[in-house]
Amino acid sequence: MAELVVDGVKVSYHVAGSGPVCLVHSGGPGIHYDYLRMPELEQQLSMVYLEPVGTGASDLLADGNYSMESYAYYAAQVAQQFGEEKVFFLGHSHGGFVGLQFALDYPDLVRGIIVYDGMAFNGKELGQEAKRQLDAYVARRPVGDPLAAQVQQAWNEDSELPDDKERHLDNLRRLLPVYFRDFEEIEPRLADWFTLMDLTIDPNRQPSAWDIRDRLGEIDGPVLVIVGAYDFICGEKWARQLHDGIAGSELVVLAGSGHFGHLEEPEEFFGSVLRFAAAH
Template sequence: MNTTNHSPGTGRPAEVAVGETRTVVVDGTRQVYRVAGAGPVCLVHSGGPGVHPEYLRMPGLHGGLTLVYLDPVGSGDSDPLPDGDYSMSRYAHFAEAVLDDVGAATGYFLGHSHGGFVALQFGLDHPERLDGLVLYDTAPVTGEELMTTATERMAAFVRRWPDRPEAAEAGRMWDSAHVARNLEITDDESHRRYLDGILPAYFADHRRTVEREGDFSPAVTHDPNRLPVRWDVRDRLGTIDVPALVVVGTHDFVCPPRFAYEMHAGMPDARLCELRDSGHFGHIEEADAFTAAVLDFVRETRQRGDRA
């Protein structure tokens, strides 16, 4: 494993071998990332926060992009942040360090869920480093408004599957955590049990997906020092003047389509892809459509760049 310090990008991403796992040290904190595929560089930032990133492997994209999969700080093999300051700009700072470490002056940034928050922040903080954004099942705001909408959507999910006990259990667990607030999440194991309990709501049809793909249970790191974050960039979307692809599943309960439409309408160079038979994990539920949308977006933006 290679360990380096934060240094400027050189524009030579081929220096990092495909399949390599690397570590860059930023302000004394280890940031791990893994490289796969071939083509233009694309940072991949998974959701959470704290969820390990293995669930966001997208082999269908490896033929058209060099995917640089981050283990976000506080998850996977990366270090936690000693001060608990997991702000979006802090995550974006670590992502920029990875872009530097792979030697790329610019790249695409694919952010899923919480990773999409980071992608938007990266677009605000470092637009000169971007070839484009893929904003995947995410939102331009966190906090109470997002949670209220998710709670309403969770109730709709439970009503949609009245004969499935796992749907009722997902609704019960969500309400315990976010409405009654009597569910204690204090360590990795209690956090994992909570995620496993609400997981069926993240899919358009959880049973069908499990039958086709197998069980899906992401690991999670619970950092008790993580400070609360409130973040809202809706009034700044118009300043993110880089090409953007907004991808959303029709049945996504936690980052529902209304927020995707808002990003699409608010950004000057955005296009929208709604996956009608997906929830929060379109790269699993409708892998072919997801892959085609992303690769078409990359081809389009690179052709525009060539013409420029």
């Protein structure tokens, strides 16, 4: 673990592996990095697991300004600590949003961007599509299925939860089945992984609308877009929007995965990332 103080704000990060530097930005926002630890990539890349501002051991932001530009700024300060001209950036979910902003704001630092289940905007439209996909998940389940009922209840409660970490964690864990293609199949293999799910909540966080769909053409560095075919929250529709908007980008659709392809289809996921890294 290492720490960097930027403009009076402490940013923590963890380094593992060897090879070209790859920043890793977790999702949420506020989900701790541990769930995204990837030893398979550490064999060929120096993985720098960020604890983004407002997350884990990093400081909260006094002004509550957790914009994508702010996240990208602090990530860029960490990137410059490694003495390399350019770095890879692997962002999952919300971290993928940050990766795209990083590519726009700091093109000279980019060796390659890996957008893992990300998209180019947030806001109402995201929630509407996620609800449609959640309803599709429920429709695929048997009538009266307890997992479907659990997921629906957790989704309906989400917007009404207070700023309480344990309540939010409980809600997230009850929602988890919809984040996987086949939760029952993978659950026995994830007992330890579930214990890693942790988050930080800053009640001072300010709303931050973000939409760069009309700027995707400005991204000219190498970009790999990875998405699970069953991802209900940042699905294939949005991944293809990225692929269509970013000239020369690569798209990998993991046919048997939801939101956590590195767990459901590790061979395909890690193979795609390592091929991309080797090419750039």
